[in-house]
Each structure stands twice: as C-alpha cells, then as structure tokens.
Amino acid sequence: MQEVRTRFPPSPTGYLHIGGARTALFNWLFARHHKGKFILRIEDTDVARSSKEALEGILEGLRWLGIDWDEGPYFQSQRIGIYGEYADRLLRTGKAYWCHCTPEDLEERRKLALARGDKPKYNGRCRDLNLERAHNAVIRFRSPLSGKTVVEDLIKGSVSFDNEELDDLIILRSDGYPTYNFAVVVDDITMNITHVIRGDDHLNNTPRQILIYEALGFPTPKFAHVPMILGSDRTRLSKRHGATSVLAYKEMGYVPQAMINYLVRLGWSYGDQEIFSMDEMIDKFSLDNIGKSSGIFNPQKLLWLNSHYIKEGSPYHLAKELLPFLRKKGYPVEDLNYVTKVVMTLQTRSKTLVDMANAAEFYFKEEITFEKKAAKRFLSPEMREVFQMLINGLHGLYPFDKVMAEKVFRDIQTKTNLSMTAFAQGVRVALTGTTVSPGLFEVMEVLGKERVLHRLEKAIEYIEAGD
RNA sequence: GGUCCCAUCGUCUAGAGGUCUAGGACAUCGGCCUCUCACGCCGAAAACACGGGUUCGAGUCCCGUUGGGACCGCCA
Secondary structure (H helix, E strand, C coil), X not given: CCCCEEEXXXXXXXXXXXXXXXXXXXXXXXXXXXXXXXXXXXXXXXXXXXXXXXXXXXXXXXXXXXXXXXXXXXXXXXXXXXXXXXXXXXXXXXXXXXXXXXXXXXXXXXXXXXXHCCCCCCCCCCCCCCCXXXXXXXXXXXXXXXXXXXXXXXXXXXXXXXXXXXXXXXXXXXXXXXXXXXXXXXXXXHCCCCEEEEEHHHHHHHHHHHHHHHXXXXXXXXXXXXXXXXXXXXXXXXXXXXXXXXXXXXXXXXXXXXXXXXHHHCCECCCCCCCCCHHHHHHHCCHHHECCCCEECCHHHHHHHHHHHHHHCCHHHHHHHHHHHHHXXXXXXXXXXXXXXXXXXXXXXXXXXXXXXXXXXXXXXXXXXXXXXXXXXXXXXXXXXXXXXXXXXXXXXXXXXXXXXXXXXHHHHHHHCCCHHHHHHHXXXXXXXXXXXXXXXXXXXHHCHHHHXXXXXXXXXXXXXXX
C-alpha cells in the first residue's frame, strides 16, 4: 500500500480562516490516521497579493491549533522553473499553445458574453494559429472540445462534466508565473500527493485539473471535496458573519482544543460523539463519515466546547494560557502556582480565557474597590461587628483552608443568627468587591489569611466611614 | 445566464428499506441543587422541503419541483 500524502496549500493573501483551518485539519487527520505525510505548500504565485505577514499569521494559526507538517512549507514562487518545464512539455506535445490575446480584449469579450447570457468562455481565437512565444503572450491549455470528464469523488461520488463546458484556460501567465489550476497539478504530481481533500468550491475546477493530469500523462490523485462552511445567512462565510480568523478566536480567549473539536464535528461525525481528544480524532477520522451538505458556522457551539475544555482542562496548563490575558489587563503575574489555584476556582465559571481574566481580577488587585450597588446593599452597618468576629475567628486559624474557614464562618453565622445569604454576600463584597464570585471559602483559601484579614479590615473602615 | 453540488429539529448531526411513536449535542424554555454566579442533574418544546414513482413496506432507492450554495479571472 502506497504511503498516504496529503497537503494544505494556503495562499498567503489573508489570515487563516475557519474554513481553511478545517480543510487543514481534515488533511492532517487523514494523513495521521493512515500514518502518512502531511505537506504544507504556500501558493504564492499571486505576487501582488501575497504578504509575509499573512504567511506568518497562517503558520501561527496552524501551530496554535497543533497541526504540524512533515514537509514544507514549499513555496510555489521558488518552483517557477518546474512549472515552465511542464508547460513546455505540453507545448511540445501540442497540448498547449501560445496565446496573444490581451487582457483587455478578453475582458471585453467576457462582458459581452455575460451580457448575452452566454457562458463567458475563451473563444479559442489563438488555439489553432500556431503562434510563437512573444512579449506578454500566455500559454493556454488545449482543452478537448467534446467528451466527458468524470470526477470520482470520495465524498460526492461520481460527478460528470461535459468537456465542451470547459475552455482553454491559461496555464502560464505573461510574467512566467503559473496559474492556480496548473500549479496545483504540477505540485501535486511532483510532491506525490495521493489524496486531495479540499472545499467543494473546487469541485468545478477538478475536471480541468484532471484533463491536465491526462495531458501530462500522470495518474490523478484521489479527490475528496468537503462541503463548505457557510455563515448564518447560508452564504459563504465572511467577515460579515463575525470573526472568521482562527487567531481572532485565540485572542478572544478560546483554547485550541475547542476550536479543533468544533471544526472536526462540522461536517464530520462519529455516531453521537461530540467530544474528541486529538488521539481519538486521529483514530476515528475517516472520509466515509463526512456529510455532503454544507454546514453553518455556529459560534454558540464553539463557545460551549470552549467552556467544556476550560472546565475539564488541567489548571496548571490553563494558568499558563491565562497569563497573557492577565498581562493585557495590567497584571504581569509571575507566581504560576497562585494562578493555578485561581484558575481552579474559575474553571466552571468561565467560557473563555477573557472571561476568566475578568473574573480573576480581584485575586490580583492590591486594593479592591467595592462595587457601589453591592456595597450599599451588603456592607451595611450591622456587618461591621460580624466582620470583626470573623477577623477574630480567622486570625489564629491554622491551617487556613476552606474547610477551616467554613467552620469559623458557620459558627459566627449561628451565633449572630444572620441569614446565610446576607452574611455570605457581605463577606463576598468585602473580599471581592462584587456580589458574584467563586465559592466564598475557596476564595478565602486562595487569597490566603493575610489578604482576607486585610480586606475585612478595609471593609470595616469603609462601613465606618459611611456612618 | 450556464455548469456542478446539496436538502432530517433554529444550528451541528445519528439514521446505510422494516428495530423511527426519528436518537444525540448546542441554543431556547421550565424545575431541582445552592453562600452569589456558575457547574451539575431532571424535564419540555423543536425536524425527515414538496410531488410523483419503486416496494408488502421509504427519512432511507429513482424521477421531478422548489429552495439553497459554489464555480464560471493572466485570484487561489
């Protein structure tokens, strides 16, 4: 059995978007599942639109997701000679020809055809003129005028195209650079790609590519066209539908496992299973379980998965991921141990790392400020004495942990006959400044005796000042 | 306009002719739990686009209609 080789060929003209990431993931999973190779190829033949920044972003996105590659990145811009050779071969065998038509000319004819309601195909003006190479000339592929080309697709099944629908596409531009349909074929041939897994927006290109394979005398790889991801209005996913850049989600506090898990289940399924580890995905992934219909990107489910992975994740690992978000808020924390404990109290309460960083603020502030409404309601005069009792009770406590703290707290509560809610909320506001926080006793334990006592004292001062 | 693809709850999907009074998940709405907020647990509402066939029997096969999408560049 031949080694499976798949590839992901982004064009460095923009960021890594959701759809591209899923395509990369499917290719990667397929290669990993079959113990094959996953190749990264940069399709940068559009010199004007390609940029280094876009390339960096794409690579960063892939790395963040944990999609690694075995070969590459190869750059098409560094392989110009190869495309030239293959184009020559077609020229020599009469499968391609020089065309002198100007872009302006073509544009005009295209408009005319469209206006007439015709398919805007190249009319073959230079096809049989036997022209020579010339300045600004391009090479066109001599596409058969009749017959059918059938794509045996692993997902869509057998799809048939009439060759007369296809026209003589340009394979080498006047600047000597190859065009997409030609470059992919030459690359996939020379890189020994066995399976081409890509969006079904490419299905219409496939017969042209198959014809080029045939003209060149090479067997075609297996094709698998996966349905596209659409926006909520069922049109091609774009910025209009919200963030579509993978890295944007990183910045919004999403963890990579959530994104990966979301992506893999969009279009692919394994029975009723929703949660997959990377290893499970690799183990279970198969083209057979990919659906045929397009899917709609659903940010809410992504968010749910994110909260799931935050809930289930290792606190230490999450703490490390949280650091940049804390830093961004002005807390350049060093003590990873402390952050880990903080994370443990926040895992079930945060859907994103941004949420978590926000909710964690009170753990890192030197002096907390009381939310006005909360203070008015819960830092009432009668709490002054209660806080003092609590201070006295906690003062000599050892060890200072949540079990011990709760005992002290309960004692005072029964003694004073205060309602649990009033007491707890009062202390909560004193310690965190707000009415919403993790469980009171875990907060005390994480904060530590010193901070707790200090904050209670500050709360007493606040109440006294208000009298 | 032409070509191609697609069609199960709002969304992602399970379903490979009888086990479907159509299952799961997200979201939504109730309830329970509770020191707040969450988590969790329990429950509810919610779909086979339509019309013809084939078959003893169709969500599942075929055809058509409708609807949606993609592609038609010296972009990828």
